[in-house]
Amino acid sequence: MDLPPGPAAPAIWQTIAWMTRPGGFLRRVHARFGEPATIRTYWTEQPMVLFSSPDAVRAVFRLDPAVAPAGQSWEFVRPFAGPHSILLLDGEEHLHERRLMQGPFHGERMRSFAPMVADLARAELMSWRGRVVALERMRELTLEIILRVVFGASDDEEVAGLRRRIDDTLATVRSLPWVLAMAVVRRDLGPRSPWGRFRVAVERFDAMLFELLARQRAEPGRADDSMLGLLIAQRDEDGQVPSDQQLRDELVALLVGGHDSSAATLAWGFELLARHPAVQARLREGDPAYLDAVVKEVLRIRPALTIAPRLLREPVQIAGRTLPPGVQVAACIWLACRREDLWPQANRFWPERWLGQDAPPNPLSWIPFGGGVRRCVGAPFAEMEIREVLRVASGLTLRPARPDPERARRSMLVLVPHRGAEVLVDPSASPADTRTSPLVG
Numbered sequence: 328m329d330l331p332p333g334p335a336a337p338a339i340w341q342t343i344a345w346m347t348r349p350g351g352f353l354r355r356v357h358a359r360f361g362e363p364a365t366i367r368t369y370w371t372e373q374p375m376v377l378f379s380s381p382d383a384v385r386a387v388f389r390l391d392p393a394v395a396p397a398g399q400s401w402e403f404v405r406p407f408a409g410p411h412s413i414l415l416l417d418g419e420e421h422l423h424e425r426r427l428m429q430g431p432f433h434g435e436r437m438r439s440f441a442p443m444v445a446d447l448a449r450a451e452l453m454s455w456r457g458r459v460v461a462l463e464r465m466r467e468l469t470l471e472i473i474l475r476v477v478f479g480a481s482d483d484e485e486v487a488g489l490r491r492r493i494d495d496t497l498a499t500v501r502s503l504p505w506v507l508a509m510a511v512v513r514r515d516l517g518p519r520s521p522w523g524r525f526r527v528a529v530e531r532f533d534a535m536l537f538e539l540l541a542r543q544r545a546e547p548g549r550a551d552d553s554m555l556g557l558l559i560a561q562r563d564e565d566g567q568v569p570s571d572q573q574l575r576d577e578l579v580a581l582l583v584g585g586h587d588s589s590a591a592t593l594a595w596g597f598e599l600l601a602r603h604p605a606v607q608a609r610l611r612e613g614d615p616a617y618l619d620a621v622v623k624e625v626l627r628i629r630p631a632l633t634i635a636p637r638l639l640r641e642p643v644q645i646a647g648r649t650l651p652p653g654v655q656v657a658a659c660i661w662l663a664c665r666r667e668d669l670w671p672q673a674n675r676f677w678p679e680r681w682l683g684q685d686a687p688p689n690p691l692s693w694i695p696f697g698g699g700v701r702r703c704v705g706a707p708f709a710e711m712e713i714r715e716v717l718r719v720a721s722g723l724t725l726r727p728a729r730p731d732p733e734r735a736r737r738s739m740l741v742l743v744p745h746r747g748a749e750v751l752v753d754p755s756a757s758p759a760d761t762r763t764s765p766l767v768g
């Protein structure tokens with residue numbers, strides 16, 4: 328069975344383009360081969376067929392997980408995420424885990440976390456003066472938010488301890504040599520080898536997490552208003568309480584899924600705002616609907632993840648094309664969110680497109696959180712977090728540090744601004760106050 332056409336360049340070149348200039352690479356593939364197109368990179372063992380039109384995206388999201396599992400695509404995070412991680416499971420096991428994890432993400436709950444997120448954002452943004460590399464700062468902030476709001480870490484010492492362990496682990500996870508070592512060597516050649524360093528970092532991290540769980544179990548009430556408190560209180564259909572291992576894997580899935588993605592999106596938010604003073608000015612007026620439009624537009628024009636892939640186990644038909652087992656099919660988030668035929672002035676950062684009478688385009692073309700049974704479980708949290716941080720940031724006056732806009736490069740799973748979102752912050756302004764906005768969307 329022939330695969331749809333795609334670049335003839337060797338996989339190594341496609342991988343380099345995929346890593347270093349993912350936006351340009353995807354744009355060129357789409358311009359040259361249209362839809363569907365097949366790319367070959369070392370990102371996945373199999374060739375990947377990309378779709379981006381709403382009907383095809385719907386078909387990908389509706390694929391039966393028994394025929395097209397998604398857990399396989401996260402396989403490389405298994406050594407950190409753990410075998411029970413929602414990221415890796417498929418079918419019934421996945422749905423079961425998803426039901427447990429979705430509980431704490433409901434609307435009312437999200438509203439209750441917003442003031443803490445706004446306070447943490449304010450504490451961070453207070454110090455911003457002159458040149459700031461927003462990505463670095465947002466990685467710190469989103470980690471702090473996860474540690475306090477999700478993990479329930481309450482005092483500064485606990486936060487600092489967890490942060491150190493996580494930094495060690497994430498530093499090894501983020502480096503490309505580590506990924507290659509994982510794929511190729513995956514052998515412990517001593518504590519100084521990439522794999523050995525990674526294993527030691529995970530062991531230390533786990534020890535810290537199990538201590539946190541032990542403290543929470545020993546002193547109920549201690550972090551009841553955190554997500555961990557809610558996850559611990561969960562009972563499955565048989566009334567069973569979650570084990571420490573299960574909770575550990577849930578927390579790590581929230582960390583893996585929620586840290587870099589939110590940090591990248593926020594960094595893009597700063598990069599874009601700095602180049603659009605009129606948007607900053609309107610944001611400062613404090614209209615929650617406009618803030619919501621800005622959040623949606625940042626997620627559209629710079630989605631942190633580029634694909635939502637599924638691995639085919641059987642032949643399937645998508646958009647009239649039969650595809651063989653053993654290939655990856657992906658809803659291409661990046662292309663869907665920027666198709667000129669679906670989005671007027673697709674390359675323009677234009678929050679106003681979300682306001683007014685004109686209905687936003689087909690919802691299947693705004694898919695920064697993926698879709699179907701794998702849609703991002705943390706989406707309500709992410710939207711609340713981005714909204715709160717940008718609302719607090721609306722008190723600042725931002726300018727770009729250099730005239731040329733930043734392009735996207737890949738940092739592990741997510742796309743980040745290639746200079747880290749360098750912005751200049753006017754010293755005379757200060758973050759907006761911490762009153763939270765009504766939750767929209």
Ligand code: HEM
Binds near residue numbers: 582
């Ligand atoms: C702007 C921020 C975020 C973006 C762009 C994003 C995007 C995504 C995408 C595209 C997927 C895969 C969906 C699919 O395959 O169809 C996903 C899955 C997931 N995300 Fe997010 N995410 C964000 C923030 C978060 C946050 C804050 C959390 C948790 C606190 C989180 C937790 C997860 C989890 C656990 C999954 C796996 C869901 C499953 O397999 O059922 N994400 N995310």
